[in-house]
Amino acid sequence: MPTIAANGIDIAYTLEGEGAETVVLINGLADEKETWAYQTPALLEAGYRVLTFDNRGVGATDKPAGPYTSELLADDAKALVDALGIERFHLMGVSMGGMIAQEYALKHPSDLASVTFACTYAAPGPFCSRMFAMWADTAPVLGVPFVMRDVTLWAFTLDFFRTREDELAEFETGMRYMTMPVPAYLAQLAVIQAHDTTDRLGAITVPTLVLAGEQDILIPTALSHELAGLVPDAEWRTVAGGHGCVWEHPDDFNAAFLDFLRRH
Incomplete structure:
Protein backbone atom coordinates (compact mmCIF):
# COMPACT_ATOMS: atom_id res chain seq x y z
CA MET A 1 0.00 0.00 0.00
CA PRO A 2 1.60 3.31 -1.05
CA THR A 3 2.06 6.10 1.46
CA ILE A 4 3.22 9.66 1.00
CA ALA A 5 4.53 12.26 3.44
CA ALA A 6 2.02 15.10 3.68
CA ASN A 7 1.26 17.67 6.39
CA GLY A 8 3.74 16.09 8.77
CA ILE A 9 2.39 12.52 8.59
CA ASP A 10 2.52 9.52 6.25
CA ILE A 11 -0.84 9.09 4.50
CA ALA A 12 -1.86 5.77 2.94
CA TYR A 13 -3.70 6.19 -0.34
CA THR A 14 -4.91 4.44 -3.49
CA LEU A 15 -5.08 6.21 -6.86
CA GLU A 16 -6.85 4.26 -9.59
CA GLY A 17 -7.94 4.87 -13.16
CA GLU A 18 -6.79 6.85 -16.15
CA GLY A 19 -9.63 9.36 -16.43
CA ALA A 20 -9.02 13.01 -17.24
CA GLU A 21 -11.10 14.03 -14.21
CA THR A 22 -10.31 12.91 -10.67
CA VAL A 23 -12.76 12.18 -7.85
CA VAL A 24 -11.38 12.39 -4.30
CA LEU A 25 -13.36 10.50 -1.64
CA ILE A 26 -13.07 11.23 2.10
CA ASN A 27 -14.09 8.58 4.65
CA GLY A 28 -16.23 8.83 7.73
CA LEU A 29 -15.33 8.22 11.37
CA ALA A 30 -13.16 5.11 11.90
CA ASP A 31 -13.55 4.11 8.24
CA GLU A 32 -10.61 3.02 6.12
CA LYS A 33 -10.31 3.79 2.42
CA GLU A 34 -11.54 0.32 1.51
CA THR A 35 -15.03 1.34 2.66
CA TRP A 36 -15.43 2.98 -0.77
CA ALA A 37 -15.51 -0.49 -2.36
CA TYR A 38 -19.08 0.05 -3.58
CA GLN A 39 -18.32 3.45 -5.16
CA THR A 40 -14.88 3.12 -6.73
CA PRO A 41 -15.81 0.55 -9.42
CA ALA A 42 -18.78 2.65 -10.56
CA LEU A 43 -16.64 5.78 -10.79
CA LEU A 44 -13.89 3.97 -12.69
CA GLU A 45 -16.44 2.50 -15.09
CA ALA A 46 -17.79 6.01 -15.68
CA GLY A 47 -14.31 7.14 -16.74
CA TYR A 48 -13.03 8.93 -13.63
CA ARG A 49 -9.73 8.58 -11.82
CA VAL A 50 -10.36 7.89 -8.11
CA LEU A 51 -8.29 8.82 -5.06
CA THR A 52 -9.11 7.22 -1.71
CA PHE A 53 -7.04 7.46 1.45
CA ASP A 54 -6.96 6.69 5.16
CA ASN A 55 -7.61 9.77 7.26
CA ARG A 56 -5.22 10.68 10.05
CA GLY A 57 -5.82 8.19 12.87
CA VAL A 58 -7.11 5.18 10.94
CA GLY A 59 -5.84 2.35 8.77
CA ALA A 60 -2.25 2.58 7.53
CA THR A 61 -2.02 6.36 7.95
CA ASP A 62 -0.13 7.75 10.94
CA LYS A 63 -2.01 8.17 14.22
CA PRO A 64 -0.46 11.09 16.11
CA ALA A 65 -2.01 12.29 19.36
CA GLY A 66 -5.29 14.17 19.07
CA PRO A 67 -7.74 15.65 19.30
CA TYR A 68 -8.17 16.28 15.57
CA THR A 69 -10.38 18.83 13.83
CA SER A 70 -12.16 18.85 10.50
CA GLU A 71 -9.87 21.69 9.43
CA LEU A 72 -6.74 19.66 10.29
CA LEU A 73 -7.98 16.70 8.29
CA ALA A 74 -8.84 19.01 5.39
CA ASP A 75 -5.25 20.25 5.56
CA ASP A 76 -4.12 16.62 5.34
CA ALA A 77 -6.25 16.11 2.23
CA LYS A 78 -4.89 19.29 0.66
CA ALA A 79 -1.29 18.24 1.33
CA LEU A 80 -1.99 14.80 -0.15
CA VAL A 81 -3.49 16.04 -3.43
CA ASP A 82 -0.71 18.60 -3.78
CA ALA A 83 1.94 15.92 -3.23
CA LEU A 84 0.28 13.79 -5.90
CA GLY A 85 0.04 16.71 -8.32
CA ILE A 86 -3.76 16.67 -8.52
CA GLU A 87 -4.81 20.22 -9.34
CA ARG A 88 -8.55 20.22 -10.01
CA PHE A 89 -10.96 17.54 -8.94
CA HIS A 90 -14.39 16.57 -7.67
CA LEU A 91 -14.51 16.12 -3.89
CA MET A 92 -16.97 13.99 -1.96
CA GLY A 93 -17.03 13.22 1.74
CA VAL A 94 -19.48 11.12 3.70
CA SER A 95 -20.38 11.71 7.37
CA MET A 96 -17.16 12.94 9.04
CA GLY A 97 -15.72 13.09 5.54
CA GLY A 98 -18.46 15.54 4.61
CA MET A 99 -17.34 17.79 7.45
CA ILE A 100 -13.77 17.63 6.21
CA ALA A 101 -14.99 18.41 2.69
CA GLN A 102 -16.79 21.51 3.98
CA GLU A 103 -13.55 22.87 5.41
CA TYR A 104 -11.73 22.03 2.19
CA ALA A 105 -14.30 23.85 0.05
CA LEU A 106 -14.05 26.90 2.31
CA LYS A 107 -10.23 27.02 2.29
CA HIS A 108 -9.38 25.81 -1.22
CA PRO A 109 -12.31 26.44 -3.58
CA SER A 110 -10.09 26.90 -6.63
CA ASP A 111 -9.02 23.24 -6.35
CA LEU A 112 -12.54 21.97 -6.86
CA ALA A 113 -14.72 21.31 -9.88
CA SER A 114 -17.52 20.31 -7.48
CA VAL A 115 -18.09 19.19 -3.91
CA THR A 116 -20.56 16.73 -2.41
CA PHE A 117 -21.47 16.58 1.28
CA ALA A 118 -23.10 13.22 2.03
CA CYS A 119 -24.91 12.16 5.21
CA THR A 120 -23.43 15.01 7.22
CA TYR A 121 -24.18 18.28 9.02
CA ALA A 122 -22.93 21.81 9.60
CA ALA A 123 -23.00 21.29 13.39
CA PRO A 124 -24.01 18.29 15.55
CA GLY A 125 -26.70 19.96 17.63
CA PRO A 126 -28.15 18.54 20.85
CA PHE A 127 -29.14 15.09 19.57
CA CYS A 128 -25.90 14.03 17.87
CA SER A 129 -23.81 15.68 20.58
CA ARG A 130 -25.36 13.44 23.22
CA MET A 131 -24.85 10.33 21.10
CA PHE A 132 -21.19 11.13 20.50
CA ALA A 133 -20.60 11.87 24.19
CA MET A 134 -21.85 8.36 24.94
CA TRP A 135 -19.44 6.89 22.39
CA ARG A 149 -21.16 -2.57 16.67
CA ASP A 150 -23.58 -0.06 18.16
CA VAL A 151 -23.04 2.22 15.16
CA THR A 152 -24.20 -0.61 12.90
CA LEU A 153 -27.61 -0.43 14.57
CA TRP A 154 -27.89 3.24 13.64
CA ALA A 155 -26.44 2.96 10.14
CA PHE A 156 -28.83 0.56 8.44
CA THR A 157 -32.57 0.45 7.92
CA LEU A 158 -35.05 -1.98 9.40
CA ASP A 159 -35.47 -3.59 5.99
CA PHE A 160 -31.72 -4.30 5.83
CA PHE A 161 -31.83 -6.11 9.18
CA ARG A 162 -34.86 -8.11 8.10
CA THR A 163 -33.86 -9.18 4.60
CA ARG A 164 -30.07 -9.05 4.16
CA GLU A 165 -28.70 -11.21 6.95
CA ASP A 166 -25.55 -12.31 5.11
CA GLU A 167 -24.45 -8.74 4.40
CA LEU A 168 -25.36 -7.67 7.92
CA ALA A 169 -23.23 -10.46 9.38
CA GLU A 170 -20.30 -9.35 7.20
CA PHE A 171 -20.54 -5.76 8.46
CA GLU A 172 -20.94 -6.86 12.07
CA THR A 173 -17.87 -9.10 11.79
CA GLY A 174 -15.84 -6.23 10.37
CA MET A 175 -16.86 -4.02 13.28
CA ARG A 176 -16.16 -6.73 15.86
CA TYR A 177 -12.57 -7.15 14.74
CA MET A 178 -11.60 -3.51 14.23
CA THR A 179 -8.05 -2.72 15.35
CA MET A 180 -8.30 1.07 15.65
CA PRO A 181 -6.64 2.16 18.93
CA VAL A 182 -8.89 3.91 21.43
CA PRO A 183 -6.78 7.13 21.49
CA ALA A 184 -6.97 7.37 17.69
CA TYR A 185 -10.73 6.77 17.75
CA LEU A 186 -11.24 9.49 20.34
CA ALA A 187 -9.01 11.84 18.35
CA GLN A 188 -11.24 11.35 15.29
CA LEU A 189 -14.43 11.46 17.35
CA ALA A 190 -13.41 14.96 18.44
CA VAL A 191 -13.75 16.01 14.79
CA ILE A 192 -17.47 15.33 14.63
CA GLN A 193 -18.07 16.65 18.14
CA ALA A 194 -16.47 20.05 17.53
CA HIS A 195 -17.25 20.61 13.84
CA ASP A 196 -19.30 23.76 13.19
CA THR A 197 -19.40 25.61 9.87
CA THR A 198 -22.89 27.04 10.36
CA ASP A 199 -21.83 30.67 10.07
CA ARG A 200 -19.37 30.12 7.21
CA LEU A 201 -21.09 27.94 4.62
CA GLY A 202 -22.54 30.97 2.88
CA ALA A 203 -19.06 31.63 1.52
CA ILE A 204 -18.93 28.40 -0.52
CA THR A 205 -18.83 29.16 -4.23
CA VAL A 206 -18.14 25.66 -5.60
CA PRO A 207 -21.01 23.71 -7.27
CA THR A 208 -22.39 21.74 -4.32
CA LEU A 209 -24.54 18.65 -3.85
CA VAL A 210 -25.87 17.73 -0.42
CA LEU A 211 -26.89 14.09 -0.42
CA ALA A 212 -28.56 12.09 2.35
CA GLY A 213 -30.17 8.75 3.03
CA GLU A 214 -33.86 9.38 3.34
CA GLN A 215 -34.06 7.20 6.49
CA ASP A 216 -30.85 8.38 8.20
CA ILE A 217 -31.28 8.33 11.97
CA LEU A 218 -27.60 8.59 12.95
CA ILE A 219 -27.14 12.00 11.36
CA PRO A 220 -30.81 12.79 10.87
CA THR A 221 -31.76 13.69 7.32
CA ALA A 222 -33.14 16.98 8.60
CA LEU A 223 -29.62 18.08 9.62
CA SER A 224 -28.32 17.43 6.11
CA HIS A 225 -31.25 19.38 4.70
CA GLU A 226 -30.43 22.29 6.98
CA LEU A 227 -26.84 22.15 5.71
CA ALA A 228 -28.08 22.36 2.13
CA GLY A 229 -29.99 25.51 3.00
CA LEU A 230 -26.82 27.19 4.24
CA VAL A 231 -24.83 26.69 1.02
CA PRO A 232 -25.71 29.10 -1.80
CA ASP A 233 -27.37 27.30 -4.73
CA ALA A 234 -26.65 23.84 -3.29
CA GLU A 235 -28.52 20.94 -4.83
CA TRP A 236 -30.42 18.75 -2.36
CA ARG A 237 -31.12 15.08 -2.99
CA THR A 238 -32.06 12.03 -0.95
CA VAL A 239 -31.49 8.39 -1.83
CA ALA A 240 -32.79 5.10 -0.46
CA GLY A 241 -31.47 3.91 2.88
CA GLY A 242 -30.09 5.41 6.05
CA HIS A 243 -26.67 6.59 7.19
CA GLY A 244 -25.06 3.58 5.54
CA CYS A 245 -26.74 4.22 2.18
CA VAL A 246 -23.34 4.05 0.45
CA TRP A 247 -23.32 0.33 1.37
CA GLU A 248 -27.01 -0.53 1.69
CA HIS A 249 -28.12 1.05 -1.60
CA PRO A 250 -24.92 1.79 -3.53
CA ASP A 251 -26.58 1.81 -6.96
CA ASP A 252 -28.98 4.55 -5.91
CA PHE A 253 -26.24 6.53 -4.18
CA ASN A 254 -23.81 6.18 -7.08
CA ALA A 255 -26.42 7.15 -9.66
CA ALA A 256 -27.23 10.37 -7.79
CA PHE A 257 -23.56 11.24 -7.38
CA LEU A 258 -22.64 10.46 -10.98
CA ASP A 259 -25.57 12.50 -12.28
CA PHE A 260 -24.21 15.49 -10.38
CA LEU A 261 -20.64 14.91 -11.58
CA ARG A 262 -21.67 14.71 -15.22
CA ARG A 263 -23.37 18.09 -14.97
CA HIS A 264 -20.26 19.73 -13.47
Whole structure:
Protein backbone atom coordinates (compact mmCIF):
# COMPACT_ATOMS: atom_id res chain seq x y z
CA MET A 1 0.00 0.00 0.00
CA PRO A 2 1.60 3.31 -1.05
CA THR A 3 2.06 6.10 1.46
CA ILE A 4 3.22 9.66 1.00
CA ALA A 5 4.53 12.26 3.44
CA ALA A 6 2.02 15.10 3.68
CA ASN A 7 1.26 17.67 6.39
CA GLY A 8 3.74 16.09 8.77
CA ILE A 9 2.39 12.52 8.59
CA ASP A 10 2.52 9.52 6.25
CA ILE A 11 -0.84 9.09 4.50
CA ALA A 12 -1.86 5.77 2.94
CA TYR A 13 -3.70 6.19 -0.34
CA THR A 14 -4.91 4.44 -3.49
CA LEU A 15 -5.08 6.21 -6.86
CA GLU A 16 -6.85 4.26 -9.59
CA GLY A 17 -7.94 4.87 -13.16
CA GLU A 18 -6.79 6.85 -16.15
CA GLY A 19 -9.63 9.36 -16.43
CA ALA A 20 -9.02 13.01 -17.24
CA GLU A 21 -11.10 14.03 -14.21
CA THR A 22 -10.31 12.91 -10.67
CA VAL A 23 -12.76 12.18 -7.85
CA VAL A 24 -11.38 12.39 -4.30
CA LEU A 25 -13.36 10.50 -1.64
CA ILE A 26 -13.07 11.23 2.10
CA ASN A 27 -14.09 8.58 4.65
CA GLY A 28 -16.23 8.83 7.73
CA LEU A 29 -15.33 8.22 11.37
CA ALA A 30 -13.16 5.11 11.90
CA ASP A 31 -13.55 4.11 8.24
CA GLU A 32 -10.61 3.02 6.12
CA LYS A 33 -10.31 3.79 2.42
CA GLU A 34 -11.54 0.32 1.51
CA THR A 35 -15.03 1.34 2.66
CA TRP A 36 -15.43 2.98 -0.77
CA ALA A 37 -15.51 -0.49 -2.36
CA TYR A 38 -19.08 0.05 -3.58
CA GLN A 39 -18.32 3.45 -5.16
CA THR A 40 -14.88 3.12 -6.73
CA PRO A 41 -15.81 0.55 -9.42
CA ALA A 42 -18.78 2.65 -10.56
CA LEU A 43 -16.64 5.78 -10.79
CA LEU A 44 -13.89 3.97 -12.69
CA GLU A 45 -16.44 2.50 -15.09
CA ALA A 46 -17.79 6.01 -15.68
CA GLY A 47 -14.31 7.14 -16.74
CA TYR A 48 -13.03 8.93 -13.63
CA ARG A 49 -9.73 8.58 -11.82
CA VAL A 50 -10.36 7.89 -8.11
CA LEU A 51 -8.29 8.82 -5.06
CA THR A 52 -9.11 7.22 -1.71
CA PHE A 53 -7.04 7.46 1.45
CA ASP A 54 -6.96 6.69 5.16
CA ASN A 55 -7.61 9.77 7.26
CA ARG A 56 -5.22 10.68 10.05
CA GLY A 57 -5.82 8.19 12.87
CA VAL A 58 -7.11 5.18 10.94
CA GLY A 59 -5.84 2.35 8.77
CA ALA A 60 -2.25 2.58 7.53
CA THR A 61 -2.02 6.36 7.95
CA ASP A 62 -0.13 7.75 10.94
CA LYS A 63 -2.01 8.17 14.22
CA PRO A 64 -0.46 11.09 16.11
CA ALA A 65 -2.01 12.29 19.36
CA GLY A 66 -5.29 14.17 19.07
CA PRO A 67 -7.74 15.65 19.30
CA TYR A 68 -8.17 16.28 15.57
CA THR A 69 -10.38 18.83 13.83
CA SER A 70 -12.16 18.85 10.50
CA GLU A 71 -9.87 21.69 9.43
CA LEU A 72 -6.74 19.66 10.29
CA LEU A 73 -7.98 16.70 8.29
CA ALA A 74 -8.84 19.01 5.39
CA ASP A 75 -5.25 20.25 5.56
CA ASP A 76 -4.12 16.62 5.34
CA ALA A 77 -6.25 16.11 2.23
CA LYS A 78 -4.89 19.29 0.66
CA ALA A 79 -1.29 18.24 1.33
CA LEU A 80 -1.99 14.80 -0.15
CA VAL A 81 -3.49 16.04 -3.43
CA ASP A 82 -0.71 18.60 -3.78
CA ALA A 83 1.94 15.92 -3.23
CA LEU A 84 0.28 13.79 -5.90
CA GLY A 85 0.04 16.71 -8.32
CA ILE A 86 -3.76 16.67 -8.52
CA GLU A 87 -4.81 20.22 -9.34
CA ARG A 88 -8.55 20.22 -10.01
CA PHE A 89 -10.96 17.54 -8.94
CA HIS A 90 -14.39 16.57 -7.67
CA LEU A 91 -14.51 16.12 -3.89
CA MET A 92 -16.97 13.99 -1.96
CA GLY A 93 -17.03 13.22 1.74
CA VAL A 94 -19.48 11.12 3.70
CA SER A 95 -20.38 11.71 7.37
CA MET A 96 -17.16 12.94 9.04
CA GLY A 97 -15.72 13.09 5.54
CA GLY A 98 -18.46 15.54 4.61
CA MET A 99 -17.34 17.79 7.45
CA ILE A 100 -13.77 17.63 6.21
CA ALA A 101 -14.99 18.41 2.69
CA GLN A 102 -16.79 21.51 3.98
CA GLU A 103 -13.55 22.87 5.41
CA TYR A 104 -11.73 22.03 2.19
CA ALA A 105 -14.30 23.85 0.05
CA LEU A 106 -14.05 26.90 2.31
CA LYS A 107 -10.23 27.02 2.29
CA HIS A 108 -9.38 25.81 -1.22
CA PRO A 109 -12.31 26.44 -3.58
CA SER A 110 -10.09 26.90 -6.63
CA ASP A 111 -9.02 23.24 -6.35
CA LEU A 112 -12.54 21.97 -6.86
CA ALA A 113 -14.72 21.31 -9.88
CA SER A 114 -17.52 20.31 -7.48
CA VAL A 115 -18.09 19.19 -3.91
CA THR A 116 -20.56 16.73 -2.41
CA PHE A 117 -21.47 16.58 1.28
CA ALA A 118 -23.10 13.22 2.03
CA CYS A 119 -24.91 12.16 5.21
CA THR A 120 -23.43 15.01 7.22
CA TYR A 121 -24.18 18.28 9.02
CA ALA A 122 -22.93 21.81 9.60
CA ALA A 123 -23.00 21.29 13.39
CA PRO A 124 -24.01 18.29 15.55
CA GLY A 125 -26.70 19.96 17.63
CA PRO A 126 -28.15 18.54 20.85
CA PHE A 127 -29.14 15.09 19.57
CA CYS A 128 -25.90 14.03 17.87
CA SER A 129 -23.81 15.68 20.58
CA ARG A 130 -25.36 13.44 23.22
CA MET A 131 -24.85 10.33 21.10
CA PHE A 132 -21.19 11.13 20.50
CA ALA A 133 -20.60 11.87 24.19
CA MET A 134 -21.85 8.36 24.94
CA TRP A 135 -19.44 6.89 22.39
CA ALA A 136 -16.58 8.86 23.98
CA ASP A 137 -17.49 7.47 27.41
CA THR A 138 -17.95 3.91 26.15
CA ALA A 139 -14.86 3.42 23.97
CA PRO A 140 -12.23 3.57 26.77
CA VAL A 141 -14.22 1.06 28.83
CA LEU A 142 -15.55 -1.43 26.27
CA GLY A 143 -13.31 -0.74 23.27
CA VAL A 144 -13.78 0.62 19.78
CA PRO A 145 -15.27 -2.59 18.31
CA PHE A 146 -18.13 -2.47 20.83
CA VAL A 147 -18.94 1.13 19.93
CA MET A 148 -18.82 0.38 16.22
CA ARG A 149 -21.16 -2.57 16.67
CA ASP A 150 -23.58 -0.06 18.16
CA VAL A 151 -23.04 2.22 15.16
CA THR A 152 -24.20 -0.61 12.90
CA LEU A 153 -27.61 -0.43 14.57
CA TRP A 154 -27.89 3.24 13.64
CA ALA A 155 -26.44 2.96 10.14
CA PHE A 156 -28.83 0.56 8.44
CA THR A 157 -32.57 0.45 7.92
CA LEU A 158 -35.05 -1.98 9.40
CA ASP A 159 -35.47 -3.59 5.99
CA PHE A 160 -31.72 -4.30 5.83
CA PHE A 161 -31.83 -6.11 9.18
CA ARG A 162 -34.86 -8.11 8.10
CA THR A 163 -33.86 -9.18 4.60
CA ARG A 164 -30.07 -9.05 4.16
CA GLU A 165 -28.70 -11.21 6.95
CA ASP A 166 -25.55 -12.31 5.11
CA GLU A 167 -24.45 -8.74 4.40
CA LEU A 168 -25.36 -7.67 7.92
CA ALA A 169 -23.23 -10.46 9.38
CA GLU A 170 -20.30 -9.35 7.20
CA PHE A 171 -20.54 -5.76 8.46
CA GLU A 172 -20.94 -6.86 12.07
CA THR A 173 -17.87 -9.10 11.79
CA GLY A 174 -15.84 -6.23 10.37
CA MET A 175 -16.86 -4.02 13.28
CA ARG A 176 -16.16 -6.73 15.86
CA TYR A 177 -12.57 -7.15 14.74
CA MET A 178 -11.60 -3.51 14.23
CA THR A 179 -8.05 -2.72 15.35
CA MET A 180 -8.30 1.07 15.65
CA PRO A 181 -6.64 2.16 18.93
CA VAL A 182 -8.89 3.91 21.43
CA PRO A 183 -6.78 7.13 21.49
CA ALA A 184 -6.97 7.37 17.69
CA TYR A 185 -10.73 6.77 17.75
CA LEU A 186 -11.24 9.49 20.34
CA ALA A 187 -9.01 11.84 18.35
CA GLN A 188 -11.24 11.35 15.29
CA LEU A 189 -14.43 11.46 17.35
CA ALA A 190 -13.41 14.96 18.44
CA VAL A 191 -13.75 16.01 14.79
CA ILE A 192 -17.47 15.33 14.63
CA GLN A 193 -18.07 16.65 18.14
CA ALA A 194 -16.47 20.05 17.53
CA HIS A 195 -17.25 20.61 13.84
CA ASP A 196 -19.30 23.76 13.19
CA THR A 197 -19.40 25.61 9.87
CA THR A 198 -22.89 27.04 10.36
CA ASP A 199 -21.83 30.67 10.07
CA ARG A 200 -19.37 30.12 7.21
CA LEU A 201 -21.09 27.94 4.62
CA GLY A 202 -22.54 30.97 2.88
CA ALA A 203 -19.06 31.63 1.52
CA ILE A 204 -18.93 28.40 -0.52
CA THR A 205 -18.83 29.16 -4.23
CA VAL A 206 -18.14 25.66 -5.60
CA PRO A 207 -21.01 23.71 -7.27
CA THR A 208 -22.39 21.74 -4.32
CA LEU A 209 -24.54 18.65 -3.85
CA VAL A 210 -25.87 17.73 -0.42
CA LEU A 211 -26.89 14.09 -0.42
CA ALA A 212 -28.56 12.09 2.35
CA GLY A 213 -30.17 8.75 3.03
CA GLU A 214 -33.86 9.38 3.34
CA GLN A 215 -34.06 7.20 6.49
CA ASP A 216 -30.85 8.38 8.20
CA ILE A 217 -31.28 8.33 11.97
CA LEU A 218 -27.60 8.59 12.95
CA ILE A 219 -27.14 12.00 11.36
CA PRO A 220 -30.81 12.79 10.87
CA THR A 221 -31.76 13.69 7.32
CA ALA A 222 -33.14 16.98 8.60
CA LEU A 223 -29.62 18.08 9.62
CA SER A 224 -28.32 17.43 6.11
CA HIS A 225 -31.25 19.38 4.70
CA GLU A 226 -30.43 22.29 6.98
CA LEU A 227 -26.84 22.15 5.71
CA ALA A 228 -28.08 22.36 2.13
CA GLY A 229 -29.99 25.51 3.00
CA LEU A 230 -26.82 27.19 4.24
CA VAL A 231 -24.83 26.69 1.02
CA PRO A 232 -25.71 29.10 -1.80
CA ASP A 233 -27.37 27.30 -4.73
CA ALA A 234 -26.65 23.84 -3.29
CA GLU A 235 -28.52 20.94 -4.83
CA TRP A 236 -30.42 18.75 -2.36
CA ARG A 237 -31.12 15.08 -2.99
CA THR A 238 -32.06 12.03 -0.95
CA VAL A 239 -31.49 8.39 -1.83
CA ALA A 240 -32.79 5.10 -0.46
CA GLY A 241 -31.47 3.91 2.88
CA GLY A 242 -30.09 5.41 6.05
CA HIS A 243 -26.67 6.59 7.19
CA GLY A 244 -25.06 3.58 5.54
CA CYS A 245 -26.74 4.22 2.18
CA VAL A 246 -23.34 4.05 0.45
CA TRP A 247 -23.32 0.33 1.37
CA GLU A 248 -27.01 -0.53 1.69
CA HIS A 249 -28.12 1.05 -1.60
CA PRO A 250 -24.92 1.79 -3.53
CA ASP A 251 -26.58 1.81 -6.96
CA ASP A 252 -28.98 4.55 -5.91
CA PHE A 253 -26.24 6.53 -4.18
CA ASN A 254 -23.81 6.18 -7.08
CA ALA A 255 -26.42 7.15 -9.66
CA ALA A 256 -27.23 10.37 -7.79
CA PHE A 257 -23.56 11.24 -7.38
CA LEU A 258 -22.64 10.46 -10.98
CA ASP A 259 -25.57 12.50 -12.28
CA PHE A 260 -24.21 15.49 -10.38
CA LEU A 261 -20.64 14.91 -11.58
CA ARG A 262 -21.67 14.71 -15.22
CA ARG A 263 -23.37 18.09 -14.97
CA HIS A 264 -20.26 19.73 -13.47
